[in-house]
Amino acid sequence: MSLKAFVALLLVPTVSPSLVGSLPEHEILQYNIEWRLISAGKATLDFRSDNSPSDGSRVNLRLESIGLVSKLFKVEDDYTALLNSSLCAQNVHSVSHEGVRQRETRITFGSKGKADYLERDLSRNSVLLAKQIDTPACVHDVVGGLYFLRTLNLEPGDSTMVPVSDGKKAVMAKIEAQAREDVKTPAGTFHTIRYEIYLFDNVLYRRSAHLNVWLTDDRRKLPVQIRVRLQFTIGTITFQLEKVG
Numbered sequence: 001m002s003l004k005a006f007v008a009l010l011l012v013p014t015v016s017p018s019l020v021g022s023l024p025e026h027e028i029l030q031y032n033i034e035w036r037l038i039s040a041g042k043a044t045l046d047f048r049s050d051n052s053p054s055d056g057s058r059v060n061l062r063l064e065s066i067g068l069v070s071k072l073f074k075v076e077d078d079y080t081a082l083l084n085s086s087l088c089a090q091n092v093h094s095v096s097h098e099g100v101r102q103r104e105t106r107i108t109f110g111s112k113g114k115a116d117y118l119e120r121d122l123s124r125n126s127v128l129l130a131k132q133i134d135t136p137a138c139v140h141d142v143v144g145g146l147y148f149l150r151t152l153n154l155e156p157g158d159s160t161m162v163p164v165s166d167g168k169k170a171v172m173a174k175i176e177a178q179a180r181e182d183v184k185t186p187a188g189t190f191h192t193i194r195y196e197i198y199l200f201d202n203v204l205y206r207r208s209a210h211l212n213v214w215l216t217d218d219r220r221k222l223p224v225q226i227r228v229r230l231q232f233t234i235g236t237i238t239f240q241l242e243k244v245g
Contacts, residue, residue: 022151025049028245032186034238040069043239047147056084061143073099081144088138092167107167113137117167135170139163149175149195149213150221156180156193164204174198183214183225185240190224191217
C-alpha cells in the first residue's frame, strides 16, 4: 500500500511521547527454532532501555543454526536496531554468515523522512547495494516493530496500519488481531492473542507467506511464538519461547 494513501495514514496508531516506558528496562528472550518438525536453530532477543522519555532503546537479535541444519547450511546472524523513545527506527546494523555468504547491512533512518541503505559483501569487500528512500518521519524496522506491537491494545477483530521499512522499501503494513489461543512452548503454556502481520505477498517482501505472532494476553505481552508459513517447498518456520531472562 502506498505511503501516500491518505486513508492508510489516518489508521496509523497514535504514538505516545515515550513508548519505551511501557516495556521492561532489560529483557532477554530465548527461542527454539523449528523447521520441518526438527530443531533447526536458536534465537536470542535482547532488549535494553533506560526507560527515560529522552532516550531510546537497543534491540539485538542473534540467530544460530544447530544440529543437522547447521551441518548442511550454517547460519550465524547478528542484528542490532537502535530505536528512539517512540520505538521508531534510527539505525540498523546486521552481519549475516549464511553458508559461504557473508553480508553486512547498515541502515540510517533520518528524522526528515529519508533512509540510507548500504549492503556489502564481506568476503569480496564490495558494495552490493547503496540507495536512499523516502520514509515517514517515524518508521519501524521489522525486529523493532515487534516491540511496538507489544505497546498496542488490539482486541481480536481489531486491526491497524503501521509504517515499516527494511531500508530498501517503506510500506504501510496491516496488523490484525485474530483470536485468543492457548499456546504450549518449552517455557510453558500461555494464554495469548494471535496476530497476523501482513509483510509478505508484495507488501514489504515479494515472497508469498503468512507471518503470525502470539503475544501473551496480559500486561507483559510476551512474544511466546512467531511463525512464518512459506510455500510447501520451503515449509513453516516456528520460533517458540524457551526462556525469559
